[in-house]
Amino acid sequence: MDVDTKFEVPVIEFRSLDLERGTDEWHHLCKRVREACETYGCFEVVYEKISTELRNKMFGLMKDLVELPLERKQKNVSSIPYHGYIGPGSLFSLLYEGFGLVDASNRDSIKNFTQLMWPDDHAQFCDTLWIKGEMGVSDETLVRLIKYMAPPTRDYERGLHAHTDKSISTIIFDNQVSGLEIEVKDSQWIKLSIYPSSFVFVVGDTLKAWSNERLKVVNHRVIMNGYKNRLSIATFAIPIEGTIIKTPKELIDEQHPQLYKDFDCNVPPIRDRCRSQAGDITKLILALKQFS
Template identity: 50%
Template sequence: MGSDSQYQIPAIEFAMNSPELDRGTDEWYHLCKKVREACENYGCFEIVYDRIPPQLKAETFCVSRELFSLPLEKKKKNINPKPYQGYNGPSVRYPLYEGFGFEEASNYESLRSLTEELLPHGHDQFCTVISMTKKLDELKNMINLMILDGYGLEETSNSFMVSKTLLKLMKYTAPPSRYYSIGTPVHTDKAFSTILCDDQVSGLEVQTRDEQWVKLSISPRSFVFLVGDYLMTWSNGRMHAVKHRVMMCGEKERYSLAAFALPLEGSITKAQKELVDEDYPQVVKDLHYTDFSKFISSE
């Protein structure tokens, strides 16, 4: 069961028009240090961010509700054999969860063909999803630079984090009983990183370093950044791939969205050589994206 303790993950503000967001300033490097330490010590942090209008977030959740309200037969037409993509319906083990995964969700043509099949008159809806994905991509790219600069790797190409964005819309049905029920099981994200937000219905829990579970409560204008397995590998284990889950309780449905930064097909993620030394010998094997994806989606 999740804890109602006062445990707080770091809340880091990325304020519009602030010198903290001007790369190369003292304020920027101070912010980079905060981001790096949060990723190392907690594996996650709250992003207080005002460059994504609340209205855009609200409209994206409206699209999500419309998609999930479609008949099951129609949703199943979007089933995709690739991990995390297409429609995932409730299962015997996890009956509260449904998800839609959209690869290349910032690509107009790619998303249009898919959305028009599900929502024939959904032009405005998929434009909203594209706008949200582009905003999240901008945020992801900025955090990538902060991570580089936080380790003093300004001169290093950020090609290590060249990625594709998988946008995942998720719905969790309220449990039939008043007891805590599993929405999604304990896991770390099989991505470089994840940026996540919800519709203010709680449920997301993270595991602390001392293996306690705590429920996160995030402000309406905030997002959560989660370190994934590939970023942990790149940092040679310095960054903490945080275990998390969704636990449902109460009478409200929960809607959330996540932007996963996935490696490109066939790419290999290695520990950054500057982060391997006598104090930090290489602790994680190289991760081949295609092989790893097949492994985690197998029985």
């Protein structure tokens, strides 16, 4: 079910002046980001350093990637689930195809991925993705390069099921082919249409837990129709190994009791709520059985 098209997520411009920590501009920007994350769980970012030229170049190179032979694509493997190549017909969707690039801010990681896909070298792909890596991507990241195929029937079909991200946060930008939707109310969805110079910031489950649920996570999905393929790049911020997620004491008070015990991000967490209801206890028992 769709919702009123007048509903819009915040659009926040990140200017170099605003990024000087401690300035009035910085505090104003932080306030706007916090309010957007509390209310919507996502917002649209306009960032001057990501040019239209760079975006077009990157998606042009992604077309080279998705046109590679299947046996070459399948060399993108990982011991971590969903961190390598996922082809059409997976649990994700018949229309979904994606590559995983771990530690994307590391030039060697990008170079290794490039050589795996193009043994004869593709310096342009490596250099372009590395430029992206220099634009503020954190040290621990997973980048997924994704293609959503136009549905054969040209009717509405699922490109990716509804979900929240398990990461700290996600940054998504695309080739201006629509499809990304967010759930604004139960079973009510709106399609996000962003400017060519923009991308979408999404709060992840880990950040929600760290903030003691002060920040909201939003269900999102991809629904495809029409004749054009959708290309997108999703950058997931992931805690470094051994990180313990612990809610700061400043976010705990009588109105906001602690909801999550401290947990290790690299161990499947069983997040015990301090304020358990009968339904929560049942879910916890099922979770304990799952991991026993």
